[in-house]
Amino acid sequence: MNTPLRRVGMAMMVMIVLLLGNATWVQVINADEWRKNPYNRRVLLDEYARKRGLITVADGTVIADVKETTDRLRYLRTYNNGPAYAAVTGYLSVTYGTSGIERTENDLLNGSDDRLFTRRVSALITGRDPVGGNVQLTLNAKVQQTAYDQLVAKGFTGSVVAIKPDTGEILAMASTPSYDPNLLASHDAAEQQAAWKQLTAKANGNPLINRATQGLYPPGSTYKVVVAAAALADGKNKDSQYTAKGTINLPGTSNAPFPNFNGQPCGPGETASMETALAKSCNTAFGEMAAQVGKSKLTAQSNKFGFNDNDLEVPLAVETSTLGAIQDEAALYQSGIGQRDVRVTPLQNAMVAATIANNGKRMHPYLVSKILGPDLKPIDETEPDQIETAMSTANANVLRDMMVQSEINTGGEGRLSNVQVASKTGTAEHGENVAENKPHAWYIAFAPAQKPEIAIAVIVEDGGDRGLGATGGKVAAPIGRAVMNAYLAGR
Amino acid sequence: MGSPVPAGEGSPGASVATNTSPGLKAPTRRGTELVMLSFAAGLVTLALILVELNQERSLSLRILYLGLAYLGLFACAHLAVRRWAPYADPAILPCVALLNGLGLVVIHRIDLALEGTVFLDGSTWDPVAFKQVIWTGIGLLMFAATLKFLPDHRMLARFGYTFGLVGLVALLLPGVLPGFIAPTINGAKIWLRIGPLSLQPGEFAKILLMVFFAAFLVSKRDLFTVAGRRFLGMDLPRARDLGPLFAAWGVTVAVMVLQKDLGSSLLFFGIVLVLLYIATERAAWVVLGLGLFAGGAVIAWKLFTHVQQRVANWQDPIARYDVIGGGYQISQSLFGLATGGIGGAGLGAGRPEMIPEANTDFITAVIGEELGFVGFAALLLVYMVFALRGLRGAISVRDSFGKLLGGGLAFAVCFQVFIVVGGVTKLIPMTGITAPFLSYGGSSLLANYILVALLLRISAAARAPQRIAKPKPQQPAIADQHTVMVERPK
Numbered sequence: 001m002n003t004p005l006r007r008v009g010m011a012m013m014v015m016i017v018l019l020l021g022n023a024t025w026v027q028v029i030n031a032d033e034w035r036k037n038p039y040n041r042r043v044l045l046d047e048y049a050r051k052r053g054l055i056t057v058a059d060g061t062v063i064a065d066v067k068e069t070t071d072r073l074r075y076l077r078t079y080n081n082g083p084a085y086a087a088v089t090g091y092l093s094v095t096y097g098t099s100g101i102e103r104t105e106n107d108l109l110n111g112s113d114d115r116l117f118t119r120r121v122s123a124l125i126t127g128r129d130p131v132g133g134n135v136q137l138t139l140n141a142k143v144q145q146t147a148y149d150q151l152v153a154k155g156f157t158g159s160v161v162a163i164k165p166d167t168g169e170i171l172a173m174a175s176t177p178s179y180d181p182n183l184l185a186s187h188d189a190a191e192q193q194a195a196w197k198q199l200t201a202k203a204n205g206n207p208l209i210n211r212a213t214q215g216l217y218p219p220g221s222t223y224k225v226v227v228a229a230a231a232l233a234d235g236k237n238k239d240s241q242y243t244a245k246g247t248i249n250l251p252g253t254s255n256a257p258f259p260n261f262n263g264q265p266c267g268p269g270e271t272a273s274m275e276t277a278l279a280k281s282c283n284t285a286f287g288e289m290a291a292q293v294g295k296s297k298l299t300a301q302s303n304k305f306g307f308n309d310n311d312l313e314v315p316l317a318v319e320t321s322t323l324g325a326i327q328d329e330a331a332l333y334q335s336g337i338g339q340r341d342v343r344v345t346p347l348q349n350a351m352v353a354a355t356i357a358n359n360g361k362r363m364h365p366y367l368v369s370k371i372l373g374p375d376l377k378p379i380d381e382t383e384p385d386q387i388e389t390a391m392s393t394a395n396a397n398v399l400r401d402m403m404v405q406s407e408i409n410t411g412g413e414g415r416l417s418n419v420q421v422a423s424k425t426g427t428a429e430h431g432e433n434v435a436e437n438k439p440h441a442w443y444i445a446f447a448p449a450q451k452p453e454i455a456i457a458v459i460v461e462d463g464g465d466r467g468l469g470a471t472g473g474k475v476a477a478p479i480g481r482a483v484m485n486a487y488l489a490g491r
Numbered sequence: 492m493g494s495p496v497p498a499g500e501g502s503p504g505a506s507v508a509t510n511t512s513p514g515l516k517a518p519t520r521r522g523t524e525l526v527m528l529s530f531a532a533g534l535v536t537l538a539l540i541l542v543e544l545n546q547e548r549s550l551s552l553r554i555l556y557l558g559l560a561y562l563g564l565f566a567c568a569h570l571a572v573r574r575w576a577p578y579a580d581p582a583i584l585p586c587v588a589l590l591n592g593l594g595l596v597v598i599h600r601i602d603l604a605l606e607g608t609v610f611l612d613g614s615t616w617d618p619v620a621f622k623q624v625i626w627t628g629i630g631l632l633m634f635a636a637t638l639k640f641l642p643d644h645r646m647l648a649r650f651g652y653t654f655g656l657v658g659l660v661a662l663l664l665p666g667v668l669p670g671f672i673a674p675t676i677n678g679a680k681i682w683l684r685i686g687p688l689s690l691q692p693g694e695f696a697k698i699l700l701m702v703f704f705a706a707f708l709v710s711k712r713d714l715f716t717v718a719g720r721r722f723l724g725m726d727l728p729r730a731r732d733l734g735p736l737f738a739a740w741g742v743t744v745a746v747m748v749l750q751k752d753l754g755s756s757l758l759f760f761g762i763v764l765v766l767l768y769i770a771t772e773r774a775a776w777v778v779l780g781l782g783l784f785a786g787g788a789v790i791a792w793k794l795f796t797h798v799q800q801r802v803a804n805w806q807d808p809i810a811r812y813d814v815i816g817g818g819y820q821i822s823q824s825l826f827g828l829a830t831g832g833i834g835g836a837g838l839g840a841g842r843p844e845m846i847p848e849a850n851t852d853f854i855t856a857v858i859g860e861e862l863g864f865v866g867f868a869a870l871l872l873v874y875m876v877f878a879l880r881g882l883r884g885a886i887s888v889r890d891s892f893g894k895l896l897g898g899g900l901a902f903a904v905c906f907q908v909f910i911v912v913g914g915v916t917k918l919i920p921m922t923g924i925t926a927p928f929l930s931y932g933g934s935s936l937l938a939n940y941i942l943v944a945l946l947l948r949i950s951a952a953a954r955a956p957q958r959i960a961k962p963k964p965q966q967p968a969i970a971d972q973h974t975v976m977v978e979r980p981k
Binding site: 001002003004005006007008009011012013015016018019020022023024026027028030031032033034035037039040041042043045046 | 765768769770772809812822825826827828829830831832833841842845859863864867868871872874875878879882885886891894895898901902905906908909912913916917918
């Protein structure tokens with residue numbers, strides 16, 4: 001009987017080995033699949049059990065706070081002035097995950113970041129609960145509030161980005177329509193669900209999208225500064241002459257008109273200077289200019305300003321701005337005035353303005369200025385970082401002076417009385433039917449022109465309150481001026 | 492194999508000779524047992540301290556008292572072994588103490604987590620750790636009583652048929668009794684409710700039926716070893732000898748149909764199969780049995796929705812996450828195990844309360860979550876040591892009945908662990924069965940303590956010097972088990 005008993009013993013060992021093998025699979029090799037399953041709320045609950053770090057703006061004002069609760073999730077995330085900052089902070093939701101800074105800085109905020117390791121160890125020893133680190137943003141409360149209020153006051157759908165040119169600090173980043181992240185952070189599942197349903201409903205204009213980094217729009221005439229930069233780099237100057245015709249035919253076509261705004265000629269003569277063409281935003285001249293520069297140089301110049309950069313993070317991921325294929329000369333003409341397939345994010349356009357303002361040196365834009373430990377001691381500070389030199393200082397100054405002329409030529413309200421502004425407007429057509437689609441209104445600018453402290457980009461979708469008659473100068477420029485004024489007046 | 496002559500009893504030569512040589516006293520190894528018991532008590536106390544710390548409760552001397560009380564309880568068990576089975580295997584009781592202690596800590600831990608929880612029907616969570624402590628005490632009393640009143644395991648063989656009948660009735664009773672006395676809980680009809688007490692007679696039936704089968708097979712083993720036809724290199728049993736196997740199969744199916752208790756029927760059938768195999772040394776029985784099992788499983792799957800549910804939950808728990816009776820439970824178990832990872836969340840620091848039935852069928856998932864793969868593997872190894880030491884007793888004991896019973900009991904423990912842990916970790920479909928000594932539940936604990944007492948009794952008979960066990964030391968040659976069986980009853 002001992003032989004079968006020994007075999008039974010073997011069978012028993014085999015059973016235990018099978019269990020051990022399967023446990024290795026579930027707990028070690030394949031563990032991540034189960035751990036990260038969306039139904040698995042353990043990891044999330046653990047995060048909620050820790051006191052999450054705060055998000056503050058540059059002056060220390062808390063915009064994302066925590067409140068202790070009595071329910072199962074121990075801490076409730078609360079947002080002060082939520083809608084104004086939602087584009088940046090994003091939301092933290094038990095059901096719907098995270099977005100914005102809440103997502104990109106999640107490890108730090110929830111305390112699992114390696115930079116907090118020593119503090120975690122000491123918390124372990126002292127028996128205190130581990131706490132998340134705090135994030136201090138570069139946002140200027142006043143500028144951000146102005147940007148948001150300006151967009152909301154008239155019910156605009158759009159975005160404002162403001163950058164400090166010499167460092168790349170993002171002073172404001174607003175996107176409308178916005179939302180109240182408090183609703184998604186609620187511990188009441190029904191409230192969360194209702195809010196989510198409403199925010200994702202088609203009719204409500206995608207408030208959860210941060211248009212500043214995720215919205216891709218044709219830049220229209222604001223792109224002309226990039227074309228001008230390429231022409232300057234190509235040896236041209238502000239007095240180089242281009243056609244002044246009110247309308248030309250696109251090359252390679254016999255019957256495809258390429259008109260200036262309202263078909264007006266760009267001055268009395270046959271030709272107009274680059275300076276005049278930029279100030280009056282003449283399409284025919286810039287079509288010709290783009291064609292002269294050529295596709296490769298235009299692409300290279302655009303890339304130096306940040307186009308085609310797939311990896312830009314501020315730390316929010318930024319959609320890639322692109323020129324499109326530009327397959328023939330006609331496309332090059334159209335691209336030269338920021339139409340056809342040219343697409344930019346508001347952040348990209350603000351970066352163009354900031355780069356010109358910073359003597360042609362492109363700084364890496366960033367939102368997080370400091371990372372603080374739970375004890376508010378700084379752990380890490382973001383150093384300004386120059387990505388590349390997009391223009392020579394001399395050319396940047398020429399372009400700046402031309403943009404000053406452009407601002408003088410631009411109408412609209414709210415001109416700054418005592419500060420010189422350099423700017424470019426844009427009125428971008430979009431969609432299949434240009435005659436019926438209301439254009440996007442653009443405004444990029446920096447001030448003071450001689451010693452820039454703030455550069456901005458403003459977009460108002462679909463003509464704002466002016467409908468088909470909207471222009472960048474009428475709709476977007478007043479917002480941009482108010483935002484710059486808020487910063488410059490408050491210095 | 493295959494000879495119609497009764498197989499000789501292993502090799503009575505060497506070991507028996509040393510045991511019987513006069514003047515050489517075999518060590519009892521009780522000191523070793525005490526040391527290991529103290530180690531187990533230390534581990535369990537440490538586990539309790541961790542739970543209290545992680546649940547942010549104040550540590551007090553109370554824990555020390557609890558640890559000491561636990562040590563005291565098992566010290567009594569140790570004394571009982573010392574007195575009534577001095578030559579018993581020294582590793583089994585410490586393994587059991589560790590498992591039982593860890594079970595108590597985890598049950599207490601789940602009590603803390605669910606404290607104040609209000610369920611859908613308005614009832615609140617009722618702490619059960621204290622009840623389990625009482626059951627442990629009663630279990631150890633039964634353990635001691637079994638050792639005292641059963642000085643020789645062969646006495647059981649005399650009551651083989653009685654045990655068989657009682658066992659069969661106990662097994663099937665909840666299935667046939669009306670609902671008010673045998674309620675359906677969590678889909679299974681395996682409880683008897685007598686006043687405030689709930690009993691699972693199936694747990695005891697398991698042991699009673701094993702005794703019956705061991706006795707029956709020993710007395711009739713010649714019949715089963717008679718060869719029938721040869722087929723594919725195996726000696727098939729004669730058709731008329733298939734009776735017991737078919738009977739067992741029938742009972743298994745009845746348990747499955749009447750009580751919807753898949754785990755118990757699987758366990759029961761596996762035990763019968765292994766007993767048949769040990770008794771006859773014929774692989775043919777195993778093949779036949781597995782064939783019957785496969786057939787039965789397919790038929791059950793076709794006929795019963797609850798079987799289909801379990802299989803579907805096993806195949807893809809996430810897909811059936813939101814279905815009632817679906818994959819929620821097994822998913823939570825896997826989430827817990829995976830989140831615990833290699834090192835575990837720490838005792839008291841995980842979220843095992845998210846798993847339904849965390850303190851009974853899924854208690855091993857709690858240990859996997861909080862102690863990690865490391866703790867989980869250690870737990871499985873403790874079970875393996877426990878079962879293999881039991882089997883070792885069966886291998887070295889001299890009588891056939893002891894071998895069969897010991898082998899069956901040891902296998903039963905291991906197989907039960909396989910069924911429940913395999914179900915919890917999605918190796919096999921979840922069938923709903925308790926983890927021996929860990930899960931909350933009085934019946935399971937009592938039955939398992941009796942099982943341990945029997946294993947200790949058999950191992951004691953194996954290790955005890957022959958002279959002490961038998962008054963006729965001069966005739967080892969005729970100490971043949973069959974002869975013994977016939978001699979003793981008067």
